[in-house]
Amino acid sequence: MKKQAQHIVPPAERANLDLDSGKYLVMWQGPNHPGITGNMSLRLVIEGDTVVDCETHVGYLHRGFEKLMERRLWMQNFPLVCRIAVPEPDFNEYCYAAALEELAGIQIPDKAVWLRTLSLEMIRLASFLMWIGGQAGAFGHGTIGQWTVTMRDYVLDLFEELTGGRIYHMFIIPGGVRGDVPPGFLKHVLETMDIIQKNLDDVELVMFHNVVYKMRAQGLGYIPPDWIDHYGITGPNARAAGVTRDLRKDLGYLAYPRLDFQPITGTVSDAYERSRLRLAEMYQSIDLIRQIVANMPSDGPFREKLPNPLYWKIPAGETYVAAECTRGEYGFYVVSDGSDKPRRVAVRGPSYTHAVSVMERLVRGVNIADVAGLMVSLHTYPPEVER
């Protein structure tokens, strides 16, 4: 049985390895591999069972969204941005809409503020539900994924009811949202939250009180606290290292200042701690959703009237709008030159840091069987690396 592991911090410099020595094996993990969280790959150098060097490779999923947006009207970009991070489209929609509203000086109605918050918390929960299936699966525990992906589908059912789409909701539109809640929707939300909470209790029992999971995840992928600022690590990866950093609290956007919650932090900063923390955040999301349903105004306008979208021009300026997504700080930097199209949009996805830079260093010294589990424990989405 593994004792509490000694945390080994891989050095910043890569070792100079003689790959022709016959001592090492170069092996690719991905771009098609169940242990890769999307279309990217790791070029691993293995000595025996241990990874001694790694190079992250991206470029399999580049769709050029940032450039495409420069050729589309402000409003035409609204259905485009959701594609940047597929499992969490709503954060893109929110950041883009909020950036435009800030540049154009638009105040959105209170109902829209609440509906946006609801939508963001629902997708946070859905995204975590998908992640936890991957995390358990990476250590050979496929059953958890079967349960939680179903739970995720229940959340997607709610999105379908609210927005008309399961994956790409296209609900948060500049100026507000596209519709009020349909009749009976909030009741469905609360019922679904009860079901998910009950399932999460089961997940907690069989995943986190599991000798196999503990043996493999504890001590794996230790992120020292001094890496946080050095690499720009955010979200649960940072909070698990004891850094209290949650934009929902720090920036206080949307309805979050009116909700009762505290950022959750950990101490150990390994794969096990991070997954525990995410589980706790799922319970927190359920709690926030219940608070939103209880506090949301029942009527009122849900969208501010904007000029004709075919000619809408936004005053010249630039802004950066960020939100706390499941993986950390998600941000849109938008520049307007006063025309009807963006001059430049740059998307900051937390996975860029976590999947490309942190993973490359963290994986050195890890057993090859744990590479997938380590990667999932960083919760990365290659689509947001490649915008």
Place this chain on the structure above:
Amino acid sequence: MDIKDFIAPFAVWKRAFEKPFTVNKPIDERPGAPRYRGFHINDSARCVGCGTCEAICMNKAIDLVPVDALKPDGGDSGLRPRVDYGRCCWCALCVDICPSGSLGMSNEYLWVDRDPEVFRYTPGVEAKPWDGAELGYRRADGYRLLEEERVDMPELDHHEAVKSFLELVRGYSRQQAEKEADRCVSCGVCVASCPAHMDIPGYIRAVREGDLEQGLRLLYETNPFPEACGRICTHLCEAACSIGSGRSADGTPTDPVAIRWLKRYIADQVELADYGKALPRAEAPTGRKVAIIGAGPGGLAAAYYLALLGHGVTVFEKDEAAGGMLRYGIPEYRLPYPALDKDIAWITSLGVRIRYGVAMGKDLTLVSLYGDYDAVFLSTGLTVAYKLDVPGDKHPRVLDGVAILAAATRGEPLGLGRKVAVVGGGNVAMDAARTALRSGAEVDIVYRRREVDMPADPEEIMEAKAEGAILIPQAIPLEVKPAEGPDAANKATFVWNLAEMVQKEPGKRPVPEPIPGAVVEKTYDSIIAAIGQGPDLSYVAEGDGIEIRRYKPVIGPDGRTSRATVFAGGDLTNDRKDAISAIADGHRAALAMDRLFAGKEA
């Protein structure tokens, strides 16, 4: 690690016998949510083919394609959107923006076919199982991407307006005009409906972008009367406007873009002194000479475009000022004379000569013009008012509507008295009634049919009523009798028979049938007949070579009469009898004459 960590994982077994959550298609049906964004549906009868869906689609998944069963007409392009599901991303912005509200999405999401070509189709035209689906994505109430209400036009209060001939409609400010221009989607459905085919989306864009000189340039490409048309045009464009094809949340039609007021805004905002900066000057003289008979909108439009092409133009006008019916037929409160003068001043600045007080037939004959000019354009309009055609219609208190309006223009005393009847339902009747109201009279408008049948513009009818005119519909004139009682010499008694509307032939408009015994008599100081006008073609002699049929010169598609060098247009030949049609006629004739001079046709 404790013992729980070894035992707890076996708890997964407790769910092994639960019912799975999966759906077995086709055994289980799983309909999309009521808001589901599924395959498109389109109510083809409501769709106007404006193509705004195509304009907003960021994937270029929508093409507007011609549909065989549909004929393009005013307000319908005859095109319908075809959706390519190889491109569509189901964002439904097309549904959100659709001005007519015809486009929607069904909640159907399964469609299996081996042929990839079928996934590109025209909803509402090619039948699909989900056509007419009740469920599926629709625009939410309270959510519109386009503004449905037009910017209110500042107007004089009707109680104030009726006291003077001050212009009723005050015009847009810059902010108002730009806001109104922002409602336009540049679909261009309006262009086909305009007799002059003005570049409406182009000049609205100029308003939106604040480039009024460009706007003026576009106006003058097809219409040298922007000040006049910006006020009194019959605005067929607004009836065709796709923005007016929708329904608001309360079921009322959405407002079309105020195209006419935007045209007026451009012309009002550019000073005449600055016209030269924006507008083209006349080309070098060609040596050709054209005589134009009648300085109305048709004649002067022809004069403008001929002068622009370098041809020498002389306009012969029987009255003492130019403008024709724009000046003598339209009261000042609708078209102030300075505005009309501005249009005419620019036309004459190109070197157009107008000879006033020259009446055809009396001072001048066609034959004499044939020798002196290379071509002639006849635009003498409709000058002879129809009589009431009832016994007693020669009574001295029976007046002619057009003559009253002309007298008002000239500032002559009208002498209508206190009680006035206006007979007729056209714009001349409304103008005569409102002129009478401004002279302090109480006015009854007597019309044969129902209010909905009146040929006048709805807003003129509405304004006449708002200013205090009483509308007596379904009243067939029977007789004008000498009045009785005191001051009988200055009065006349008007007799009419109330009628009911009878549908005599299916498909045709109902006709008024007198109700037996329902005869009404009322004594008036004046009875103004405004039931239409006819042409005075007495100046056309038999030897002039101009064929006349049904009181109209016979013309070809370019306005040419049976004599190769003589053209005709305006109210004289045009059944629409409005300024914009006359202007279009004038423009068309000018271009035809230019081709004639260039020898491009016989």
